[in-house]
Amino acid sequence: MNKFLATTAFASLLAMPAMAEQTDISQTVNALQEALNTIRISDDATDFSQAAVNAANIISIDFGSLDDVTQSSEEGMTQTAVNDFDTRGNRRNFAELNTVAQAGTNVLNSVDLTMDAGQGYDIDHLSQVVDNANQTASNDIDIRYGTSTGIDQDATNVMNMAAMDDLQSDSMPDDLLQEIDDSTQFAGNDLDVDLGITDVTQDAVNVMNLAEVEDDLKGDSLQYIFGDTSQIAANNAFDTDYRASITNLMQSAVNVANSLSVGENSPNSGGSFYGAEITQVYDGTDGSGQDASNYVRFASLGITGAAPAIAGDPAIIDQSALNAINLATVTNVGWTVSQDAFSVDQAASNLATNSDFSYSADVSNFDQSATNVANILSAGALPDLTGMTDVSQSFDGTQIATNGMFGADDLSSVTQAATNVANSVSGL
Secondary structure (H helix, E strand, C coil): CHHHHHHHHHHHHHHCHHHHHHCCEEEECCCEEEEEEEEEECCCEEEEEEEEEEEEEEEECCCCCEEEEEEEECCCEEEEEEEEEEEECCCCCCEEEEEEEEEEEEEEEEEECCCCCCCCCCEEEEEEEEECEEEEEEEEEEEECEEEEEEEEEEEEEEEEEEECCECCCCCCCCEEEEEECCEEEEEEEEEECCCEEEEEEEEEEEEEEEEECCCECCCEEEEEEECCEEEEEEEEEECCCCCCEEEEEEEEEEEEEEEEEEEECCCCCCCCCCCEEEEEEEECCCCEEEEEEEEEECCCCEECCCCCCCCCCCCCCEEEEEEEEEEEEEECCCEEEEEEEEEEEEEEEEEEECCCCCCCCEEEEEEEEEEEEEEEEECCCCCCCCCCCEEEEEEEEEEEEEEEECCCCEEEEEEEEEEEEEEEEEC
């Protein structure tokens, strides 16, 4: 009986998902993926949604750790996600668009071993490589002789994303490798309405090389973007008739390249690992880089932005454009950190303009924020290594942040903030 129990228990142990840390996974893809949704009508539309999704090389488990994981797309990959809606009213019967959601999403190379509650799982070694890939996510709504209320447009592109509890290996160069070469991302939202916009949100997001380690990073990490690589995030809203108004329009355009978060210790925090380091490099060519923009054209009844729901809350940013390169947040830095950005251009812009300067238009509760950041290290503790440069940061490129507001009559509660930051070390 005891022998039977022991044998059965041992067999069950071998079959348990906890043994998954011995699993190696390799995924390779080079393909064309297109997800397209189109609607053409001639009157009202209420409570509908369009979702276009492309995904390749995806790992998402919540039952165990993994050994070596390799995801690659090295000979060209195209992902196109498009949602398109068009309605045409007329002068006698205006079209009304209510409660509409559009979501265009492309994901290439993703690993998620985290859990909503409790401890996640580990990876020994991770490699994510992309070469000559193109992602396009776009949403478009066109309304002639009509109004819109409750519109949500989301365009998202992701190349190389990983989330785990620990990165366990310290046995080879670049235990965590995320690399992108000669690739592009475009995320865009367009809304064109004649007679009025109310409660509209546009979010355009591009991400290249994102890694989140909830606890410890025990090996070398390299996030590397090079060649003719670019990210463009753009939101556009047009309200053209002289009788039209815009109320509660939120636009957010975001580009992120090379982002690493370590919740606990980085390499060598205990003094037992040699040569482990965090490295982030964006080595571009002339004209490559990041462009985040928001544009709104308002009519004679102007713009009224969203006000904070509770008095004293932080101001709501109605137009927010953000570009970020080489972000590292580490609770305890135990070895060296190197952040370099070469031949890279960052442009963040917000523009609000009157469609017809012959009509006066008021603007209230409307804020614009344009921000470019590069080489940002936030840490709870930094190392002191004898004879070594513990932290190095180098930036070579341009940062342009602009906000514009033209053709308004009276202004009330309006702010503009343009910010550029290159090479920053700060505490958590």
